[in-house]
Amino acid sequence: MIAIIKYNAGNIRSVQNALNRLGYNSIITDNKEEILAADKVIFPGVGEASSAMKYLRDKGLDDVILSIKKPMLGICLGLQLMCDYSEEGDTKCLGIFNAQVKKFPPNEKVPHIGWNSFSDIKGELFQDIKTDNDMYYVHSYYAEKNSQTVATCDYIKSFASAMQKNNFYATQFHPEKSAEVGTQLLKNFLEL
Amino acid sequence: MLKKRIIPCLDIKDGRTVKGINFVDITDAGDPIELAKSYVKQGADELVFLDITATIEKRKTLVELVTHIAEEINIPFTVGGGINTIEDVSAVIKAGADKVSVNSSAVKNPKLITEIANEFGSQCVVVAIDTKYVDGEWMVFVHGGRTATPLKTLDWVKKVEVLGAGEILLTSMNNDGTKAGFALDITEQVSKAVNIPVIASGGAGTKGHFKTLFESTDASAGLAASIFHYGEIPIPELKQYLQNENIAIRWT
Numbered sequence: 001m002i003a004i005i006k007y008n009a010g011n012i013r014s015v016q017n018a019l020n021r022l023g024y025n026s027i028i029t030d031n032k033e034e035i036l037a038a039d040k041v042i043f044p045g046v047g048e049a050s051s052a053m054k055y056l057r058d059k060g061l062d063d064v065i066l067s068i069k070k071p072m073l074g075i076c077l078g079l080q081l082m083c084d085y086s087e088e089g090d091t092k093c094l095g096i097f098n099a100q101v102k103k104f105p106p107n108e109k110v111p112h113i114g115w116n117s118f119s120d121i122k123g124e125l126f127q128d129i130k131t132d133n134d135m136y137y138v139h140s141y142y143a144e145k146n147s148q149t150v151a152t153c154d155y156i157k158s159f160a161s162a163m164q165k166n167n168f169y170a171t172q173f174h175p176e177k178s179a180e181v182g183t184q185l186l187k188n189f190l191e192l
Numbered sequence: 193m194l195k196k197r198i199i200p201c202l203d204i205k206d207g208r209t210v211k212g213i214n215f216v217d218i219t220d221a222g223d224p225i226e227l228a229k230s231y232v233k234q235g236a237d238e239l240v241f242l243d244i245t246a247t248i249e250k251r252k253t254l255v256e257l258v259t260h261i262a263e264e265i266n267i268p269f270t271v272g273g274g275i276n277t278i279e280d281v282s283a284v285i286k287a288g289a290d291k292v293s294v295n296s297s298a299v300k301n302p303k304l305i306t307e308i309a310n311e312f313g314s315q316c317v318v319v320a321i322d323t324k325y326v327d328g329e330w331m332v333f334v335h336g337g338r339t340a341t342p343l344k345t346l347d348w349v350k351k352v353e354v355l356g357a358g359e360i361l362l363t364s365m366n367n368d369g370t371k372a373g374f375a376l377d378i379t380e381q382v383s384k385a386v387n388i389p390v391i392a393s394g395g396a397g398t399k400g401h402f403k404t405l406f407e408s409t410d411a412s413a414g415l416a417a418s419i420f421h422y423g424e425i426p427i428p429e430l431k432q433y434l435q436n437e438n439i440a441i442r443w444t
Contacts, residue, residue: 013262017288018266109388111388113315115194116194117195136267138268154193177267177290178266179267
């Protein structure tokens, strides 16, 4: 069973649809026991950082996430909330990744919306995926690169497109909306 | 590198696609799901569904359709047409749409843009603008282009950006249906006036029109309906051409 963490962010339905297409059963839940009992956990999200963190703290989900031992995949806002800090709403985040989340300077169009390739990828999440494959992004804030970065994307800045630390994985892009290549990444995660 | 997007638009009435031909891989071009899946397979980067149903039952039918689309396709899609209230937005977003587009309703009630942005994020709000060149000025029209407004297009785009729009879908009524090319001047003026992505629409008739659009304006995407529906320009052929012309596109 795959648990999709339920919180006040959009896009959760799309993740479940993608899992259904791959033949995986999933539940959308904010129940601690169900989350900790799952084989894999997905932490999705489109939304605003400070209100999302407040919701997670109020529900005690911050501690639940930190105690997950099975593979967990954060997506988009999920990745940003797994970092130390976000400029969006001046928000202290979960601190899984040692990175700061910053707002894109307005040098080019913001939000960064659309399909973008990588300048660098590594690790098991990217098996059978190439640097010139495109993934779908939609975000105005980005995580700075650090030693936990496993994929890099260039738009205005060179930023962390994907990160990994132990059992925690995260992508800034939306694999569930990234056609066949995104499906491959989800498959790689589900088969870990 | 960020790619230029190619976006087919599907007109929906009573849950069915209004116009279109049967591609080789589908048997019913009137079925929005089949047509959408075919476009995804062809390499469309995103889809827009524009609901032109006028009946009271509209929202229920649309929400059912959006639910099915979201189950079947794995690229982003926008739903527009008669989205008037935050409840309308909530219903289609919860059914699985990635974005909504608002047009006349945003002109009538600009606060709607901010309401949607606050509740679902700016990335969810596409403000669609029908613009027409009248007496030396690009003006905003509403109600499917039937009604003039006192709004100048360049003033309106700046306002919707401040209100929280995430993207602008700009349709030139002078160009729409002509197949003579996109309205390059207003597209470029709008792209320069705002810092959010602009999707250009209206006038695409040849592959070269997309090349010119991407070379001479900052548009992030090109949208078209009939040339894709009637198979006049197959998307793979368009993308191959743009790639050969050194326009950055997504190649699947």
